[in-house]
Amino acid sequence: MNTMTEIPTVAEPQAPPAKSKGALDHVIYVLKDNPVTLLAFAMFAVLMAAAVLGPALVPYDPLATNASEALQPPSAAHWFGTDNLGRDVFSRAIVATRLDLLISVAAVALSFVIGSVLGAAAGYWGGWLDVALSRVLDTIMAFPLFVLAMGIVAAMGNTIENIVYATAIINVPFYARLVRAEVNIRREAGFALAAKLAGNTDVRVLAMHIFPNALPPMMVQVSLNLGWAILNAAGLSFIGLGVRPPTAEWGIMVAEGANFIVSGEWWLAIFPGLCLMFAVFTFNLLGDGLRDMVDPRRRT
């Protein structure tokens, strides 16, 4: 017997059927809607291109020294000039993109994951777990973060992985706090209760229903954090921790070039500095666009 036939009910006034829009359409819409977002993504594309294709495109070997060409000002042959060992600053600045992006993206991804898990657990279950986690995170935040990162790298050893770990650790509290707050306000929301009634366990309700709703504000945090992470990695290199010469890295290049500014060879430090600024600026601009893309409510 088929009990599931249609019950004739009174039709409500209906909106005209909307075209169902895919995720890609939505991304295109967000880009079109806000020229700043479009600009940010264009800048991001430039950065990505430099990171992926950079080493293949640059005119000179970033590590090749040439004593006869040392400290040349910018010219047609050397767009950004050459450094004290005659290496091409342009090639070095472009090649450095890959390493700097790698460090920051890896660090941010790591802190995103750890912070999300800790924050979501604290926000959902509360109680002593929340108290304990929150105090630990507060303790981390109580340190001057850059000094903490210096300490971690100095203690664990001077490697690129340790820069990533140090940068991740100092960023975890920001994610954890944000996620904790976002999860906490949705813990008792109707849709979370409904998900429990639908037979979902607590972990699943948290992971599949509550956490995704915290993504839009997280995206803003991620993009700002990418900028910070790059600055942080460059800062550590600047003071001689982490990446070591002769590796091409913006922080080291600025550090090495700084000595030459007084004697008039400004191009050594300025150009890698500008690259750094470009990257940080790009990530800061990216935030709002990313948020709009992951928020289904922005779709019509």
Place this chain on the structure above:
Amino acid sequence: MLTIKDLAVSFRTRRGEVNAVRGVSFEVAEGETLGIVGESGSGKSVTSYALMRILDAGGRIKAGEAVYSGVDLKRASEREMQGLRGREISMIFQNPRAALNPIRKVGHQIEDVLRRHARADAQNARAKAIEAMEAVKIRDAEARYDAYPFELSGGMCQRIVCAIALACDPKLLIMDEPTTGLDITTQKAVMELVTELIRERSMSSILITHDLGLAAQYCDRIVVMKDGAIVEAGDPVRLFARPGHPYTRKLVDATPREGASIRELLPAEVRTPEPPRRISDEALLSVRDLVKTYAGKSGPVHAVKGVSFDVKAGQSVGLVGESGCGKSTTSSMVVRLLDPTSGQILFAGEDLAKRPSAGFARDPMRAKIQMVFQDATDSLNPRHTSRQTIAEPLRAMAGLRGRARAERIEELADLVGLPRPLLDRFPHQLSGGQKARVGIARAIAVNPDFLVLDEPTAALDVSIQAIVLNLLVDLRARLGMSYLFVSHDLHVVRLLCDHVVVMKGGEIVEQGPTEQVMTAPADPYTAELLEAAPKPPARDAA
């Protein structure tokens, strides 16, 4: 006093210009109360916002005129408007809690408006604010002056909002759904207070509401709005007795009232006979001495103090009471989202109270007891489409996959009358009634025996409420479910339920067959609840 002619308001949106109000004309005479009635999206609130010139960004008055005592509201400068707002025209908003600043003492908020319009100075502001609070019959105003909004009940907050609105003796008061979200007894108290004050001060007022019954009771004249235009205007008794426009007739029909059966809420053309159903003599659910006590800051809080009632298989039981009476706590325990302090919940012979709610999601009984939530918007995950929402219980409890699941989802959509194309929409792309249908489809997806309905129509327009209530009646007959219908409105409960349980202060004050409780209430509190519901004027039998 206020004349509006061909007022048109439009909003710029992503999909082009939307005309929210198109050519509305009405007048409000001195001392008159005008009701603007319409469902959500009819442009009734936008009309009032346009008068106050507080339209959202992107909104503008496109055409027409609005003149208040010789002042052209359309052309007045922002400075002039600031002088008018609060002093000449003031407004009471829908959600009193949202209308008050949560981190400022209520007394200070009253002082703000008094001082803004130079009705008080630093010396006498406190005294005048307390005077204004006493005017809205707040007992112990001196002490309440220092309260923050969260320390006050909803009704008390609305009184404070009234005090703010009336502090500077405005000539015109605009009330935008002043009692939505308040209990029915509080609604009556607030409405009576406001009408009395309006009469005392011989003010004019505009009451904006979706409740035709409420408007009929308190207004001298009513205009009915639909899609940004006025479809009918007239005095309330005439509108009810002889609605001229089909839309007005539909609204009149859909308003729950004494003597009307649930099918009579629907327009006459689509009425079908009420399907027969069988009520068994055996209890499906027996609640025995259920107690819930919370540890509060100042001693234990007794939310539910030992309630007992039965729901027979196929029966619908109404659980009625004001907010804070423990009805929601009781339903949360029954649906196993909350553990009782003591007592039994016998479901088909088994005591569910013994099984902790934390692990109940994996219990085989989970599929048997489901719930429809009060706020359809809040109960749907904003990131899930309707299809994903309905799929959730099917995946987790019925273990349906792929094709079988897709088919079942479409079957459920048909069952609750949700057009299939809407399955791929997100909640914010659906109307209130459509969201309610998604919520119901999710609840009945795994064929539960018992459904807790927590005010499923509280946030809906009356015509949608009528449709949803009738849908619930059809589903009950078709699927043989039992309902526990939680509500504060006895007149809605009467339409759907066979048996009524009235709660007050965590205890059951009365229970019995619906007809008996409604016609001859044994407890004075039940009588008070019945009395508080708005009484729409009688309508013609024809």
